Amino acid sequence: xxxxxxxxxxxxxxxxxxxxxxxxxxxxHDRLVKMPRGVHRHSVVFVxxxxxxxxxxxxxxxxxxxEYQVLGAIQELTHRAAEPAGLMERTWLDPHDExxxxxxxxxxxxxxxxxxxxxxxxxxxxxxxIVDALASLMVELHLSGFFWGDCSLSNALYRYxxxxxxxxxxxxxxxxxxxxLSRGQREHDIAILTENLAGEMxxxxxxxGADLDHADLWLGEDIATGYHALWTELNEELVITADEGYRIxxxxxxxxxxxxxVHDVEIEPTSEGRLVRMKTRxxxxxxxxDRLAAVAGIxxxxxxxxxxxxxxxxxxxKNEFDSRTQKAVGVFQWMTxxxxxxxxxxSEIWHGEDPLQGYCDFLHHRMSLATVRGxxxxxxxxxxxxxxxxxxxxxxxxx
Numbered sequence: 001x002x003x004x005x006x007x008x009x010x011x012x013x014x015x016x017x018x019x020x021x022x023x024x025x026x027x028x029h030d031r032l033v034k035m036p037r038g039v040h041r042h043s044v045v046f047v048x049x050x051x052x053x054x055x056x057x058x059x060x061x062x063x064x065x066x067e068y069q070v071l072g073a074i075q076e077l078t079h080r081a082a083e084p085a086g087l088m089e090r091t092w093l094d095p096h097d098e099x100x101x102x103x104x105x106x107x108x109x110x111x112x113x114x115x116x117x118x119x120x121x122x123x124x125x126x127x128x129x130i131v132d133a134l135a136s137l138m139v140e141l142h143l144s145g146f147f148w149g150d151c152s153l154s155n156a157l158y159r160y161x162x163x164x165x166x167x168x169x170x171x172x173x174x175x176x177x178x179x180x181l182s183r184g185q186r187e188h189d190i191a192i193l194t195e196n197l198a199g200e201m202x203x204x205x206x207x208x209g210a211d212l213d214h215a216d217l218w219l220g221e222d223i224a225t226g227y228h229a230l231w232t233e234l235n236e237e238l239v240i241t242a243d244e245g246y247r248i249x250x251x252x253x254x255x256x257x258x259x260x261x262v263h264d265v266e267i268e269p270t271s272e273g274r275l276v277r278m279k280t281r282x283x284x285x286x287x288x289x290d291r292l293a294a295v296a297g298i299x300x301x302x303x304x305x306x307x308x309x310x311x312x313x314x315x316x317x318k319n320e321f322d323s324r325t326q327k328a329v330g331v332f333q334w335m336t337x338x339x340x341x342x343x344x345x346x347s348e349i350w351h352g353e354d355p356l357q358g359y360c361d362f363l364h365h366r367m368s369l370a371t372v373r374g375x376x377x378x379x380x381x382x383x384x385x386x387x388x389x390x391x392x393x394x395x396x397x398x399x
Contacts, residue, residue: 012085053107064101077144110354111157121210125396133167135226149174152196162303163394194220361393
């Protein structure tokens with residue numbers, strides 16, 4: 001036994017007070033906490049510090065180093081991956097042994113494993129949300145040059161995102177970062193996803209007491225279909241005449257509506273004279289979340305940000321904050337008189353863990369009331385109705 005080698009990223013604890021001389025399964029420490037967790041091939045524990053909750057996963061040294069490095073690299077490219085905090089190596093052990101190293105990651109707030117969404121032998125009314133969540137996650141990762149190598153339901157966490165589900169990649173043991181993925185690499189990753197999910201859905205059916213004939217073995221194939229449709233949408237080249245500039249704006253707006261930021265637009269002439277070819281370089285699915293953070297300093301997931309920005313725009317328009325200076329004042333007023341007071345009330349009485357999700361649920365209820373009553377509904381009136389109705393959220397949409 002000796003002193004472990006620790007590599008820690010900034011703004012995290014040093015983790016020196018943990019009993020690294022023992023395998024984590026043998027720990028009995030005050031910092032250990034129980035958190036929602038999925039099925040893991042490796043030992044995992046959770047520890048709490050003032051800086052937050054962290055997951056610690058034991059792995060052989062080579063695998064741990066790869067996961068730590070890949071997770072670090074992907075942070076600059078997407079927000080939908082676990083954030084690495086540290087790497088620990090027990091230098092006195094054989095580096096091929098399971099407990100010879102550990103990767104420390106920040107626990108993903110308000111997230112839960114896929115089994116929290118299971119209904120019977122499948123996902124029931126949540127199926128479409130799971131399809132969309134994993135399809136968009138794979139597209140975003142592949143756009144960043146990330147080859148997952150082991151996509152499965154178990155290797156991601158999920159959280160509510162307004163009326164949708166957001167998925168976050170948490171397992172990068174077999175992953176690689178490239179400047180750009182080839183079509184063959186992307187298709188190989190999707191094939192792994194399809195195979196893994198078929199096995200997981202078979203397990204879910206068996207565990208629910210259902211016959212394998214009732215297992216949702218086509219979930220992975222439907223995710224693959226959604227992935228290919230979205231990939232085509234994002235990477236389609238548009239051929240237009242030189243005076244059709246409005247179609248460029250429409251294209252960018254369409255991509256922003258899907259939640260993706262556009263880094264730049266490449267326009268080049270074709271051999272057909274007046275025609276030009278337009279191709280967009282798409283970034284992460286953070287268009288609305290980046291806007292909300294820039295305008296109001298609120299850190300929300302993509303669909304939550306879209307809904308909250310809609311509320312902010314409604315407030316600014318209703319109170320006639322038109323100019324740039326007036327809008328800056330209006331944002332401050334909205335934050336102090338609308339958003340923060342409601343967030344505080346929601347935090348006190350709402351049954352959920354994420355107040356931003358509660359705020360989005362409330363906004364949806366307010367809109368529904370206004371539609372039914374044919375008039376604007378005040379926040380106070382809508383809030384009282386929301387509470388009395390049992391905090392209804394977004395309705396589930398079927399496949």
